Amino acid sequence: MSRYTAVKGMNDILPPESLRWSRMEEDLRLLATRLNYQEIRTPVVESLELFQRGLGETSDVVQKEMYVFEDKNGNKLALKPEGTAGVVRAFIEHSIGIEKPGPHKLFYIGPNFRYEKPQKGRYRQFHQFGLEIFGDPTPEMDAELIYAASMILDHFKVKGEIRVNSIGCPACRPAYREKLVEYFRPKADELCGDCRRRIDSNPLRLIDCKVDAPRERWRDIPIITDHLCPQCASDFERLKKALEIFHVPFVVDPFIVRGLDYYVKTAFEITADTGGTQNAIAGGGRYDNLVAETGGPATPATGFAIGLERLLSVVPEDFYAPQPLAMGFALFDGGIPALLHLTKHLSHHPVRYMAEYTPRKFKNALQKANKLGARHIFIFGEDEVKNSQVLYKDLATGDQKTFGQHETMTIVSMLMDKEIEK
C-alpha cells in the first residue's frame, strides 16, 4: 500500500485507458474544427461570483458543490464546476461579440470540479467537451447544435437517446411554475419530504422525483409544452421541424429540467446506458440571457456539454485498437550498435516500437516480446551482424526473413503496410 492516494473522486488515468482518452479528445477537436468551432481555453479558476451569478444562487451546484477558496489577497475564487460561465466571461471580456459579426462558434475541453459524493459516472474532477454558439437566436441553430451532438454520437458508435424540450422563457415559465405549485399543493401530504420542500423551492423538479414517480401516479400533471408563450411555442415547432430535416432521431420529453438556472427555451439531454444510474452523457440548451446577466451586451446563445468519462464509458471497447508493437533485440554486445541504428530510423516513423539494449538469449527475446504483446521483432545476432543484416520475425504468423541493415525504408514501409491491412 502506498502512503499517498489520489484525492477522493479524482482519478488517475493509466495506460491503456489513457490512450483512449487522448484519441477521443483528438477526434472531438477534429470534429469541432471541421464544423468551424474554434477552441477556447479558459482558466480552471474563476471568481466565485461569476458562478453564483451565472448558474443561479439556488442551484445545487452553487449551493453545495463548488470548491471555493480564497487566495492570499482575500479574493474569493472557485474551481470551475462547468464550462459555460468561463466562456461567457471571456467572450465579454475580450469583446468577441463586437469585433466580428456572429455567430461565434467556440468549443472547449477540460476538467471541471464539483464536490459531490463519487459514484459510478460521477467524479469530483470530471471532464467536459462543450460547444457554444453566441449571437444567433434561431431555433434552427439549436437544431444544428443538436445535430452536431448526434454526429458525435455516431462518430463514436454510441447509441444514445436525444431528448428535447422547451422550458419556456421569462415570459411564460413563471406562469407554468405557478400552475405546478397549484397542482401539487393539495397533494403535498402524498409527497416525499424532499418534494414537499420543492413545492416552494424548485417546483420544476417535482415532476422528476424518483421516489414519488408522479408521472406514473397522476396523468394530468401540467406540461410545460402546453403552457408556452406564442413565441416559445412557435420556436419549439421550428426546432422540431429542423431536427427532422437533419434526420436527427429525437424524442420530446416535456419533463427535462436543466440543473443550471440560465437555460431558456430549448433544453436537451442525451442519455445512454452507462452501466450506472448516471445515464446523462450530454446536456445543453439555449441561454439567451446569460451574457447580458454577466454584464455583456445582450447576446443570444446556445450550447451543450458532453461528459467525457460518461462518453468514454459507452464508446465500444474495440473502437480504438492499439497499434501493433515492434521490438528490437540484440543477442550479444556486438549487436547493439546496429540495434541503435534501427531505433534511430524507426523513431522517425509512425510505428510503435521499442528496443531493449541488454543482450538476451534468442529464446528469452521471443518470450519477452510475447509477454509485452509485440507483433514484430527485429533481432541482431552474431550471424546478422557479420553479414550486416537483421532478422525480422512476425510473431503472429511465425514468418521470418532477413533484411540488409540498410533496407530500413523497406522495413518501415512493410510495417506500415501491415498496419493498414489489419
Add this chain to the structure above:
RNA sequence: GUGGGUGUAGUUCAAUGGUAGAGCACCGGAUUGUGGUUCCGGGCGUUGUGGGUUCGAGUCCCAUUACCCACCCCA
C-alpha cells in the same frame, strides 16, 4: 448530506475462533539461435487503522478510515 456493501500477497479470491493459503501475474532456470504449452524454483502479507471480548481474533463487538454502489444532483 443520507443509506447499503466491501477492505487478506501486484491482482482475483480462499481460510467451522486454533500455525494465513490458492489461481493468475511477475522474476529466474530447464546444456549453445526460435516464442505463446509444460516442468522446477522464488512471497516473513504490521489480514485498512485503533480499541475491546477471549487462553487464543483475518474470523466476534465498537469506533474510525478508504473504496464501490445507490439516494440526492448532474456531464
